[in-house]
Amino acid sequence: MxxxxxxxxxxxxxxxxxxxxxxxxxxxxxxxxxxxxxxxxxxxxxxxxxxxxxxxxxxxxxxxGLSCGNDGFPFLNMSDDKYMIHQIFYNNNSLRVSNAVFSRPNTRSDCLSRTHNLTLSGTRLALAPNQCELVLFFECDNHDGLQEHRIGCSEENKTSSVVAIIREDRNLSFSLKNCKGGVVNAMVENKEGGVREALRRGFVVRWNxxxxxxxxxxxxxxxxxxxxxxxxxxxxxxxxxxxxxxx
Structure with missing residues:
Protein backbone atom coordinates (compact mmCIF):
# COMPACT_ATOMS: atom_id res chain seq x y z
CA MET A 1 0.00 0.00 0.00
CA GLY A 65 21.96 32.08 17.05
CA LEU A 66 23.99 35.05 18.32
CA SER A 67 24.91 38.41 16.87
CA CYS A 68 28.08 40.42 17.54
CA GLY A 69 28.02 43.91 19.03
CA ASN A 70 30.44 46.70 18.18
CA ASP A 71 32.15 46.24 21.55
CA GLY A 72 33.02 42.60 20.81
CA PHE A 73 30.34 41.05 23.01
CA PRO A 74 27.86 38.48 21.63
CA PHE A 75 24.12 39.16 21.92
CA LEU A 76 21.19 36.77 22.25
CA ASN A 77 17.57 37.66 21.51
CA MET A 78 15.17 36.82 24.34
CA SER A 79 11.61 38.06 24.91
CA ASP A 80 11.86 40.53 21.99
CA ASP A 81 14.92 42.23 23.55
CA LYS A 82 18.65 41.97 22.91
CA TYR A 83 20.67 40.57 25.81
CA MET A 84 24.41 41.02 26.04
CA ILE A 85 26.27 37.84 26.99
CA HIS A 86 28.89 38.64 29.62
CA GLN A 87 30.18 35.10 30.00
CA ILE A 88 29.31 31.58 28.87
CA PHE A 89 29.97 28.71 31.30
CA TYR A 90 30.12 25.60 29.12
CA ASN A 91 31.08 23.42 32.10
CA ASN A 92 27.63 23.81 33.69
CA ASN A 93 25.46 24.88 30.74
CA SER A 94 24.82 28.44 31.86
CA LEU A 95 25.53 32.03 30.84
CA ARG A 96 25.29 35.46 32.45
CA VAL A 97 23.38 38.03 30.44
CA SER A 98 21.97 41.53 30.82
CA ASN A 99 19.40 43.47 28.82
CA ALA A 100 21.26 45.67 26.31
CA VAL A 101 19.27 48.66 27.62
CA PHE A 102 21.18 48.39 30.92
CA SER A 103 24.56 47.34 29.55
CA ARG A 104 26.01 50.85 29.70
CA PRO A 105 27.89 52.06 32.81
CA ASN A 106 25.85 53.10 35.84
CA THR A 107 24.62 56.66 35.17
CA ARG A 108 21.37 57.94 36.68
CA SER A 109 21.09 60.59 33.95
CA ASP A 110 20.84 57.93 31.20
CA CYS A 111 17.46 57.74 29.48
CA LEU A 112 16.22 54.17 29.21
CA SER A 113 13.86 52.80 26.57
CA ARG A 114 11.09 50.50 27.69
CA THR A 115 11.97 46.80 27.82
CA HIS A 116 9.74 43.72 27.63
CA ASN A 117 8.78 41.21 30.28
CA LEU A 118 11.36 38.45 30.56
CA THR A 119 9.60 35.21 29.60
CA LEU A 120 11.48 32.00 28.84
CA SER A 121 8.55 29.59 28.54
CA GLY A 122 8.67 27.61 25.31
CA THR A 123 12.44 28.00 25.03
CA ARG A 124 15.35 25.78 26.02
CA LEU A 125 16.44 28.37 28.58
CA ALA A 126 15.54 28.66 32.27
CA LEU A 127 16.47 31.05 35.06
CA ALA A 128 19.11 29.86 37.52
CA PRO A 129 17.79 29.62 41.11
CA ASN A 130 18.30 32.07 43.99
CA GLN A 131 18.21 35.31 42.00
CA CYS A 132 16.30 38.54 42.61
CA GLU A 133 13.18 39.65 40.74
CA LEU A 134 12.76 43.37 40.08
CA VAL A 135 9.81 45.40 38.89
CA LEU A 136 10.57 48.30 36.51
CA PHE A 137 8.21 51.28 36.30
CA PHE A 138 8.43 53.68 33.34
CA GLU A 139 7.39 57.34 33.01
CA CYS A 140 7.23 57.92 36.75
CA ASP A 141 6.63 61.26 38.44
CA ASN A 142 9.75 62.72 40.04
CA HIS A 143 8.26 62.21 43.48
CA ASP A 144 10.55 62.39 46.50
CA GLY A 145 9.37 58.96 47.59
CA LEU A 146 10.65 57.40 44.37
CA GLN A 147 14.03 59.13 44.02
CA GLU A 148 15.97 56.48 45.92
CA HIS A 149 14.69 53.88 43.41
CA ARG A 150 15.32 55.97 40.29
CA ILE A 151 17.71 54.36 37.78
CA GLY A 152 17.44 56.90 34.96
CA CYS A 153 15.07 59.02 32.89
CA SER A 154 12.46 57.52 30.60
CA GLU A 155 13.28 57.60 26.87
CA GLU A 156 9.62 58.11 25.97
CA ASN A 157 9.34 61.13 28.29
CA LYS A 158 12.72 62.47 29.35
CA THR A 159 11.24 64.58 32.15
CA SER A 160 9.97 61.43 33.88
CA SER A 161 11.89 58.65 35.60
CA VAL A 162 12.42 54.91 35.39
CA VAL A 163 12.12 53.26 38.80
CA ALA A 164 13.34 49.77 39.79
CA ILE A 165 12.02 48.10 42.94
CA ILE A 166 12.45 44.64 44.44
CA ARG A 167 9.12 42.83 44.12
CA GLU A 168 8.80 42.44 47.90
CA ASP A 169 9.39 46.17 48.54
CA ARG A 170 6.60 48.00 50.40
CA ASN A 171 6.86 50.93 47.92
CA LEU A 172 5.52 48.79 45.08
CA SER A 173 1.91 49.98 45.34
CA PHE A 174 3.07 53.60 45.70
CA SER A 175 4.99 53.29 42.42
CA LEU A 176 1.95 51.92 40.64
CA LYS A 177 0.04 55.10 41.48
CA ASN A 178 2.81 57.45 40.30
CA CYS A 179 4.02 55.78 37.10
CA LYS A 180 2.03 55.65 33.88
CA GLY A 181 4.46 54.20 31.31
CA GLY A 182 3.95 50.52 32.07
CA VAL A 183 5.34 47.85 34.35
CA VAL A 184 7.95 45.26 33.35
CA ASN A 185 9.52 42.39 35.29
CA ALA A 186 13.30 41.87 35.23
CA MET A 187 15.93 39.73 36.96
CA VAL A 188 19.29 40.35 38.60
CA GLU A 189 21.78 37.86 39.98
CA ASN A 190 22.12 39.87 43.21
CA LYS A 191 21.72 43.45 44.46
CA GLU A 192 25.40 44.18 45.15
CA GLY A 193 26.46 47.68 44.09
CA GLY A 194 22.90 48.96 43.84
CA VAL A 195 19.99 48.11 41.55
CA ARG A 196 21.25 50.01 38.48
CA GLU A 197 24.63 48.27 38.66
CA ALA A 198 22.90 44.93 39.29
CA LEU A 199 20.83 45.39 36.11
CA ARG A 200 24.00 46.16 34.15
CA ARG A 201 25.72 43.08 35.61
CA GLY A 202 22.74 40.90 34.74
CA PHE A 203 21.58 37.44 35.74
CA VAL A 204 22.22 33.78 34.98
CA VAL A 205 20.22 31.47 32.71
CA ARG A 206 20.77 27.80 31.99
CA TRP A 207 20.23 25.90 28.77
CA ASN A 208 18.81 22.41 28.36
Missing amino acids: PFQSSLILYFVILIISLLPQNSDGSLNPKFEACEPKTCGNNQTIIYPFYIEGIQEPFCGYPGF VSDCNKCRKSGGKCGFDKGIFSFRCYCPHDTHARKCSQG
Whole structure:
Protein backbone atom coordinates (compact mmCIF):
# COMPACT_ATOMS: atom_id res chain seq x y z
CA MET A 1 0.00 0.00 0.00
CA PRO A 2 1.19 3.60 -0.64
CA PHE A 3 1.13 4.52 3.07
CA GLN A 4 3.23 1.47 4.05
CA SER A 5 5.72 2.17 1.27
CA SER A 6 6.09 5.81 2.39
CA LEU A 7 6.61 4.68 5.98
CA ILE A 8 9.31 2.20 4.98
CA LEU A 9 11.03 4.82 2.84
CA TYR A 10 11.00 7.28 5.77
CA PHE A 11 12.70 4.78 8.09
CA VAL A 12 15.28 3.86 5.44
CA ILE A 13 16.19 7.56 5.03
CA LEU A 14 16.32 8.00 8.82
CA ILE A 15 18.63 5.00 9.28
CA ILE A 16 20.93 6.16 6.48
CA SER A 17 21.12 9.65 8.01
CA LEU A 18 22.19 8.18 11.36
CA LEU A 19 25.02 6.15 9.83
CA PRO A 20 28.57 7.59 9.81
CA GLN A 21 29.17 9.88 6.81
CA ASN A 22 32.27 10.79 4.82
CA SER A 23 33.89 7.49 5.75
CA ASP A 24 36.13 7.61 2.64
CA GLY A 25 38.84 9.43 4.58
CA SER A 26 38.16 12.95 3.30
CA LEU A 27 37.94 15.77 5.80
CA ASN A 28 34.37 16.36 7.00
CA PRO A 29 33.29 19.85 5.77
CA LYS A 30 30.93 20.26 8.73
CA PHE A 31 33.78 19.51 11.13
CA GLU A 32 35.77 22.31 9.46
CA ALA A 33 32.78 24.70 9.38
CA CYS A 34 32.14 24.40 13.13
CA GLU A 35 35.52 25.76 14.18
CA PRO A 36 35.11 27.89 17.37
CA LYS A 37 34.74 31.63 16.74
CA THR A 38 34.58 34.83 18.82
CA CYS A 39 32.91 38.20 18.48
CA GLY A 40 36.21 39.90 19.29
CA ASN A 41 36.39 39.74 23.09
CA ASN A 42 38.02 36.28 23.21
CA GLN A 43 34.80 34.62 24.39
CA THR A 44 34.63 31.28 22.55
CA ILE A 45 31.38 30.57 20.70
CA ILE A 46 30.64 26.86 20.19
CA TYR A 47 27.59 24.57 20.40
CA PRO A 48 24.82 25.11 21.38
CA PHE A 49 25.50 28.66 20.15
CA TYR A 50 26.58 29.90 16.73
CA ILE A 51 27.24 33.38 15.35
CA GLU A 52 24.73 34.21 12.63
CA GLY A 53 26.42 35.08 9.36
CA ILE A 54 29.79 33.80 10.58
CA GLN A 55 29.10 30.21 11.61
CA GLU A 56 26.71 27.79 9.94
CA PRO A 57 23.33 27.21 11.68
CA PHE A 58 24.08 23.46 11.86
CA CYS A 59 26.91 24.28 14.29
CA GLY A 60 24.39 25.26 16.98
CA TYR A 61 20.98 24.43 18.33
CA PRO A 62 17.91 26.04 16.69
CA GLY A 63 17.12 29.38 18.33
CA PHE A 64 20.63 29.80 19.78
CA GLY A 65 21.96 32.08 17.05
CA LEU A 66 23.99 35.05 18.32
CA SER A 67 24.91 38.41 16.87
CA CYS A 68 28.08 40.42 17.54
CA GLY A 69 28.02 43.91 19.03
CA ASN A 70 30.44 46.70 18.18
CA ASP A 71 32.15 46.24 21.55
CA GLY A 72 33.02 42.60 20.81
CA PHE A 73 30.34 41.05 23.01
CA PRO A 74 27.86 38.48 21.63
CA PHE A 75 24.12 39.16 21.92
CA LEU A 76 21.19 36.77 22.25
CA ASN A 77 17.57 37.66 21.51
CA MET A 78 15.17 36.82 24.34
CA SER A 79 11.61 38.06 24.91
CA ASP A 80 11.86 40.53 21.99
CA ASP A 81 14.92 42.23 23.55
CA LYS A 82 18.65 41.97 22.91
CA TYR A 83 20.67 40.57 25.81
CA MET A 84 24.41 41.02 26.04
CA ILE A 85 26.27 37.84 26.99
CA HIS A 86 28.89 38.64 29.62
CA GLN A 87 30.18 35.10 30.00
CA ILE A 88 29.31 31.58 28.87
CA PHE A 89 29.97 28.71 31.30
CA TYR A 90 30.12 25.60 29.12
CA ASN A 91 31.08 23.42 32.10
CA ASN A 92 27.63 23.81 33.69
CA ASN A 93 25.46 24.88 30.74
CA SER A 94 24.82 28.44 31.86
CA LEU A 95 25.53 32.03 30.84
CA ARG A 96 25.29 35.46 32.45
CA VAL A 97 23.38 38.03 30.44
CA SER A 98 21.97 41.53 30.82
CA ASN A 99 19.40 43.47 28.82
CA ALA A 100 21.26 45.67 26.31
CA VAL A 101 19.27 48.66 27.62
CA PHE A 102 21.18 48.39 30.92
CA SER A 103 24.56 47.34 29.55
CA ARG A 104 26.01 50.85 29.70
CA PRO A 105 27.89 52.06 32.81
CA ASN A 106 25.85 53.10 35.84
CA THR A 107 24.62 56.66 35.17
CA ARG A 108 21.37 57.94 36.68
CA SER A 109 21.09 60.59 33.95
CA ASP A 110 20.84 57.93 31.20
CA CYS A 111 17.46 57.74 29.48
CA LEU A 112 16.22 54.17 29.21
CA SER A 113 13.86 52.80 26.57
CA ARG A 114 11.09 50.50 27.69
CA THR A 115 11.97 46.80 27.82
CA HIS A 116 9.74 43.72 27.63
CA ASN A 117 8.78 41.21 30.28
CA LEU A 118 11.36 38.45 30.56
CA THR A 119 9.60 35.21 29.60
CA LEU A 120 11.48 32.00 28.84
CA SER A 121 8.55 29.59 28.54
CA GLY A 122 8.67 27.61 25.31
CA THR A 123 12.44 28.00 25.03
CA ARG A 124 15.35 25.78 26.02
CA LEU A 125 16.44 28.37 28.58
CA ALA A 126 15.54 28.66 32.27
CA LEU A 127 16.47 31.05 35.06
CA ALA A 128 19.11 29.86 37.52
CA PRO A 129 17.79 29.62 41.11
CA ASN A 130 18.30 32.07 43.99
CA GLN A 131 18.21 35.31 42.00
CA CYS A 132 16.30 38.54 42.61
CA GLU A 133 13.18 39.65 40.74
CA LEU A 134 12.76 43.37 40.08
CA VAL A 135 9.81 45.40 38.89
CA LEU A 136 10.57 48.30 36.51
CA PHE A 137 8.21 51.28 36.30
CA PHE A 138 8.43 53.68 33.34
CA GLU A 139 7.39 57.34 33.01
CA CYS A 140 7.23 57.92 36.75
CA ASP A 141 6.63 61.26 38.44
CA ASN A 142 9.75 62.72 40.04
CA HIS A 143 8.26 62.21 43.48
CA ASP A 144 10.55 62.39 46.50
CA GLY A 145 9.37 58.96 47.59
CA LEU A 146 10.65 57.40 44.37
CA GLN A 147 14.03 59.13 44.02
CA GLU A 148 15.97 56.48 45.92
CA HIS A 149 14.69 53.88 43.41
CA ARG A 150 15.32 55.97 40.29
CA ILE A 151 17.71 54.36 37.78
CA GLY A 152 17.44 56.90 34.96
CA CYS A 153 15.07 59.02 32.89
CA SER A 154 12.46 57.52 30.60
CA GLU A 155 13.28 57.60 26.87
CA GLU A 156 9.62 58.11 25.97
CA ASN A 157 9.34 61.13 28.29
CA LYS A 158 12.72 62.47 29.35
CA THR A 159 11.24 64.58 32.15
CA SER A 160 9.97 61.43 33.88
CA SER A 161 11.89 58.65 35.60
CA VAL A 162 12.42 54.91 35.39
CA VAL A 163 12.12 53.26 38.80
CA ALA A 164 13.34 49.77 39.79
CA ILE A 165 12.02 48.10 42.94
CA ILE A 166 12.45 44.64 44.44
CA ARG A 167 9.12 42.83 44.12
CA GLU A 168 8.80 42.44 47.90
CA ASP A 169 9.39 46.17 48.54
CA ARG A 170 6.60 48.00 50.40
CA ASN A 171 6.86 50.93 47.92
CA LEU A 172 5.52 48.79 45.08
CA SER A 173 1.91 49.98 45.34
CA PHE A 174 3.07 53.60 45.70
CA SER A 175 4.99 53.29 42.42
CA LEU A 176 1.95 51.92 40.64
CA LYS A 177 0.04 55.10 41.48
CA ASN A 178 2.81 57.45 40.30
CA CYS A 179 4.02 55.78 37.10
CA LYS A 180 2.03 55.65 33.88
CA GLY A 181 4.46 54.20 31.31
CA GLY A 182 3.95 50.52 32.07
CA VAL A 183 5.34 47.85 34.35
CA VAL A 184 7.95 45.26 33.35
CA ASN A 185 9.52 42.39 35.29
CA ALA A 186 13.30 41.87 35.23
CA MET A 187 15.93 39.73 36.96
CA VAL A 188 19.29 40.35 38.60
CA GLU A 189 21.78 37.86 39.98
CA ASN A 190 22.12 39.87 43.21
CA LYS A 191 21.72 43.45 44.46
CA GLU A 192 25.40 44.18 45.15
CA GLY A 193 26.46 47.68 44.09
CA GLY A 194 22.90 48.96 43.84
CA VAL A 195 19.99 48.11 41.55
CA ARG A 196 21.25 50.01 38.48
CA GLU A 197 24.63 48.27 38.66
CA ALA A 198 22.90 44.93 39.29
CA LEU A 199 20.83 45.39 36.11
CA ARG A 200 24.00 46.16 34.15
CA ARG A 201 25.72 43.08 35.61
CA GLY A 202 22.74 40.90 34.74
CA PHE A 203 21.58 37.44 35.74
CA VAL A 204 22.22 33.78 34.98
CA VAL A 205 20.22 31.47 32.71
CA ARG A 206 20.77 27.80 31.99
CA TRP A 207 20.23 25.90 28.77
CA ASN A 208 18.81 22.41 28.36
CA VAL A 209 19.71 20.85 25.00
CA SER A 210 21.50 17.69 23.87
CA ASP A 211 24.73 17.24 25.80
CA CYS A 212 27.96 17.85 23.87
CA ASN A 213 30.54 16.40 26.28
CA LYS A 214 30.88 12.92 24.78
CA CYS A 215 31.31 14.31 21.28
CA ARG A 216 33.79 16.99 22.35
CA LYS A 217 35.87 14.55 24.44
CA SER A 218 36.05 12.16 21.49
CA GLY A 219 37.56 14.89 19.29
CA GLY A 220 34.37 15.95 17.52
CA LYS A 221 32.44 19.20 17.17
CA CYS A 222 28.80 19.33 18.13
CA GLY A 223 25.97 20.43 15.90
CA PHE A 224 22.34 19.90 15.03
CA ASP A 225 20.66 18.60 11.88
CA LYS A 226 17.31 20.36 11.49
CA GLY A 227 16.38 17.98 8.64
CA ILE A 228 16.01 15.08 11.09
CA PHE A 229 15.82 17.37 14.16
CA SER A 230 18.64 15.55 15.89
CA PHE A 231 21.97 16.23 17.59
CA ARG A 232 25.01 15.37 15.47
CA CYS A 233 28.69 14.86 16.28
CA TYR A 234 30.88 16.13 13.44
CA CYS A 235 34.11 14.20 13.48
CA PRO A 236 37.25 14.86 11.38
CA HIS A 237 36.25 12.35 8.68
CA ASP A 238 32.62 11.45 9.32
CA THR A 239 29.49 12.28 11.32
CA HIS A 240 28.04 10.28 14.21
CA ALA A 241 24.96 10.40 16.40
CA ARG A 242 26.77 10.95 19.74
CA LYS A 243 30.57 10.72 19.60
CA CYS A 244 33.45 9.99 17.25
CA SER A 245 34.49 6.34 16.88
CA GLN A 246 37.77 5.52 18.54
CA GLY A 247 40.72 4.91 16.23
